[in-house]
Amino acid sequence: MATVSTLPRAATLSNRRSGALHGKRAANFLWLLPALAVSVALIYYCVGYTIYISLLNWDGVSPDSTFVGLQNYARMLADPVFWGSLQHTVEFFVGTFVGQALLGFVFAVLLHSKIRFAALYKVLVFVPVVIAPAAMAPIFRVMFTPTGQVNQFLEAIGLGALRQPWLGQESTALPIIMGIAIWSGTGIAFILYYAAIGQIEPEIIEAARLDGAGNIRIVRSIIWPNLRGTTIAIAMLTAIGSLKLFDIPQLVTVGGPNYATEFLGTMIYRQAVPLNTVGYASALSVTLLVLAVAAAILLRFTGRERGARRA
Amino acid sequence: MLEARRWPAKLVLQIVATILVLPFLFPLVAMVEESLSGTGWNNYATVLAIPELPVFFRNSLIIAVVVIAVVYVCTMTAAFAFSKLQFRAKEFFFWLLLAALTLPEVVILAPLFATATSLGFYNTFIAVILPLAALQIPFTVLLARNFVDGIPNELIDASKVDGAGTWQGFRYVVWPLTMPIGAAIVVLTLIGTWNDYLLPLVFLQDPSLQTVTLVPSFFVGEFNNDQTKVVAAAVVTAIPEIVAYLLLQRLFERGLSAGALK
Numbered sequence: 001m002a003t004v005s006t007l008p009r010a011a012t013l014s015n016r017r018s019g020a021l022h023g024k025r026a027a028n029f030l031w032l033l034p035a036l037a038v039s040v041a042l043i044y045y046c047v048g049y050t051i052y053i054s055l056l057n058w059d060g061v062s063p064d065s066t067f068v069g070l071q072n073y074a075r076m077l078a079d080p081v082f083w084g085s086l087q088h089t090v091e092f093f094v095g096t097f098v099g100q101a102l103l104g105f106v107f108a109v110l111l112h113s114k115i116r117f118a119a120l121y122k123v124l125v126f127v128p129v130v131i132a133p134a135a136m137a138p139i140f141r142v143m144f145t146p147t148g149q150v151n152q153f154l155e156a157i158g159l160g161a162l163r164q165p166w167l168g169q170e171s172t173a174l175p176i177i178m179g180i181a182i183w184s185g186t187g188i189a190f191i192l193y194y195a196a197i198g199q200i201e202p203e204i205i206e207a208a209r210l211d212g213a214g215n216i217r218i219v220r221s222i223i224w225p226n227l228r229g230t231t232i233a234i235a236m237l238t239a240i241g242s243l244k245l246f247d248i249p250q251l252v253t254v255g256g257p258n259y260a261t262e263f264l265g266t267m268i269y270r271q272a273v274p275l276n277t278v279g280y281a282s283a284l285s286v287t288l289l290v291l292a293v294a295a296a297i298l299l300r301f302t303g304r305e306r307g308a309r310r311a
Numbered sequence: 312m313l314e315a316r317r318w319p320a321k322l323v324l325q326i327v328a329t330i331l332v333l334p335f336l337f338p339l340v341a342m343v344e345e346s347l348s349g350t351g352w353n354n355y356a357t358v359l360a361i362p363e364l365p366v367f368f369r370n371s372l373i374i375a376v377v378v379i380a381v382v383y384v385c386t387m388t389a390a391f392a393f394s395k396l397q398f399r400a401k402e403f404f405f406w407l408l409l410a411a412l413t414l415p416e417v418v419i420l421a422p423l424f425a426t427a428t429s430l431g432f433y434n435t436f437i438a439v440i441l442p443l444a445a446l447q448i449p450f451t452v453l454l455a456r457n458f459v460d461g462i463p464n465e466l467i468d469a470s471k472v473d474g475a476g477t478w479q480g481f482r483y484v485v486w487p488l489t490m491p492i493g494a495a496i497v498v499l500t501l502i503g504t505w506n507d508y509l510l511p512l513v514f515l516q517d518p519s520l521q522t523v524t525l526v527p528s529f530f531v532g533e534f535n536n537d538q539t540k541v542v543a544a545a546v547v548t549a550i551p552e553i554v555a556y557l558l559l560q561r562l563f564e565r566g567l568s569a570g571a572l573k
Binding site: 025026027028029031032034035036038039040042043044045046047049050053060061103106107110111113115116121123124125126127128129130131132133134135136137138139140141142143149153183186187188191192195240243244246247250251264265268269272273278281282285286288289292293295 | 324325327328329331332334335336337338339341342344345381384385386388389391392393396397398399404407408410411413414415416417418419420421422423424425426428441442444445446448449452477481502505506508509513523524525526527528538541542544545546548549552553555556557560563564567568
């Protein structure tokens with residue numbers, strides 16, 4: 001935005017109402033056509049089609065399908081796996097939000113504090129954001145096996161008693177999936193907090209320090225309250241990430257063991273592709289869609305007052 | 312931010328930071344170590360000798376380049392229209408786009424599959440490219456519109472006084488100023504497309520059409536579940552991303568965190 005702010009002041013003050021190009025309005029609409037054709041048309045066609053399929057009993061390929069009304073939805077409400085996946089989504093959201101926000105915040109504060117190797121640490125925290133979950137999944141599958149690196153490490157530091165089949169038992173599989181998501185998402189929270197802390201005026205902190213405030217007091221009373229907007233943004237991002245979640249549970253645990261890491265994404269995939277119950281998968285999709293749109297509306301209203309200037 | 316004047320306090324901060332960063336390093340170290348266990352570097356020799364490997368990369372590259380081009384053109388024209396042009400029902404169309412902002416791709420899987428098979432797009436790049444672009448555009452339009460809103464209308468008025476039409480106003484006034492957000496959009500789209508797993512998994516069955524995210528599963532079949540080679544293959548697919556990030560650090564960080572800056 002530096003380019004814009006160097007404009008002559010007179011130009012920005014004159015002639016408020018003008019600006020927008022009027023011209024021929026029909027011609028103006030043409031500028032929107034590419035985006036409408038590629039995005040809106042395809043998405044709304046698919047959404048409408050999904051709603052229609054959700055009323056059918058259909059395997060997705062055969063020409064025969066029977067209209068079953070709301071039966072797929074009734075089946076969904078009676079399906080413990082569906083309720084389980086909703087519960088996992090909520091737990092996953094809470095866990096990954098708290099984990100990422102906390103770790104991201106601590107890293108942001110620490111790396112603003114003249115630490116050695118700060119550039120290296122920053123890269124290490126952010127690299128997981130860049131790598132595809134699909135590329136990391138094989139090592140995560142290996143790492144958490146009974147003979148994997150995690151148990152070897154616990155053994156090496158004298159905590160051999162904690163050895164266990166991390167992904168093979170219901171009690172630990174979901175926390176491990178959350179840990180993997182925190183591993184790959186903290187970098188974003190960190191970058192956002194890091195940038196936001198850079199915007200706090202150093203004078204405020206200096207003044208507090210002169211008044212005798214210690215480090216902890218400064219973090220608690222000045223830095224953290226100033227980052228509220230960033231924290232909300234991270235909450236929204238993790239909420240949407242939780243609803244969209246597919247790659248990690250699909251590739252690391254395939255939703256198991258015994259559906260302990262099943263999410264809406266993996267459940268829809270399982271029903272639609274391996275099980276060929278496309279009608280049921282579509283009913284689940286419509287439900288996920290409603291939840292996602294609700295999240296989007298929330299995002300829009302919560303995020304509104306935070307300016308777009310920083311993009 | 313925190314001030315540690317004496318060395319014990321400095322040391323404590325350093326140690327805390329190091330302990331916290333180690334878990335981020337651990338899987339990467341485990342990955343390299345695992346890929347070298349068993350037959351050592353021969354794992355890589357075997358993986359790199361697979362003739363399909365370059366094809367996976369080529370396919371990912373083709374898909375990414377086309378998706379980026381489509382997203383970029385659609386986003387810039389739409390952002391310009393929403394921000395600087397007048398037409399009927401403008402905000403209605405904007406809301407239509409915004410409503411799709413958080414749409415998970417799995418939601419449109421069934422209709423995409425049915426449509427792609429009936430139109431003969433199944434097992435072609437188009438079946439992956441179009442949905443990827445469609446799902447990316449609402450978000451990039453939102454980012455770009457916010458950015459273009461910050462460009463003063465007076466600049467365009469001035470160009471109109473000089474006789475410029477809408478196209479010239481876009482080409483010579485607005486578009487040159489959108490480079491920062493354009494770069495963020497390109498990087499964001501690149502990562503989203505390159506890392507996408509579900510759409511190639513469902514729509515690209517032919518190994519000659521598959522992408523890098525399918526490499527680990529391909530190698531599971533190829534090597535009879537020899538995990539060391541599967542992990543070596545995963546390392547090979549992750550390296551280009553890490554190198555690209557190290558070369559373009561700031562662009563990557565801005566593009567990927569743009570999600571929260573809306």
